[in-house]
Amino acid sequence: MIDHLSIGVSDLAKSKKFYEAALKPLGYQVKFEMDHGVCFGSDDGDLWIIKSEPSKIHLAFRAEERAIVDQFYQAAMAADGVDNGAPGLRPQYHENYYGAFVFDPDGYNVEAVCRKES
Known part of the structure; x- marks a missing residue:
């Protein structure tokens, strides 16, 4: 989702x-x-x-658990993704915002995020 x-x-x-x-x-x-x-x-x-320059896309997919964010990041990196932010809390967005960011092969910023507490 x-x-x-x-x-x-x-x-x-x-x-x-x-x-x-x-x-x-x-x-x-x-x-x-x-x-x-x-x-x-x-x-x-x-x-x-x-x-920013128009046409840059950022996709964020909801994860039900933080462990799934970690799994997303590991799988993306293993599939030749480029690191754009390892899994971790980002309280500047939301107090429980736990996300990971990777660039896909075309340079799009793709993220998985869990907003649940721990």
Whole structure:
């Protein structure tokens, strides 16, 4: 299951205005903001817009346990993935955010994340 999706945007303020209006009828609202991006959330998942070159994709897959995040990372690395962040807590995103990041063969940032406590 996909936890969230990030897309690159060239003008963060302009894109925020657009997505805030366009996604409101779908139940999304601004959930979290950082200098480099905005997260729109709903009961179905999150969409991040990130200040970067358009067309960069980040896929995050939900894991039910932290051990599954570890297994994802090990399997991805064994399949010629490139490290982009070993498994670990990332409390800057959420107090229980445990994730691992790898680049796939095309350079896409792929993640597994568990938000459950331990």
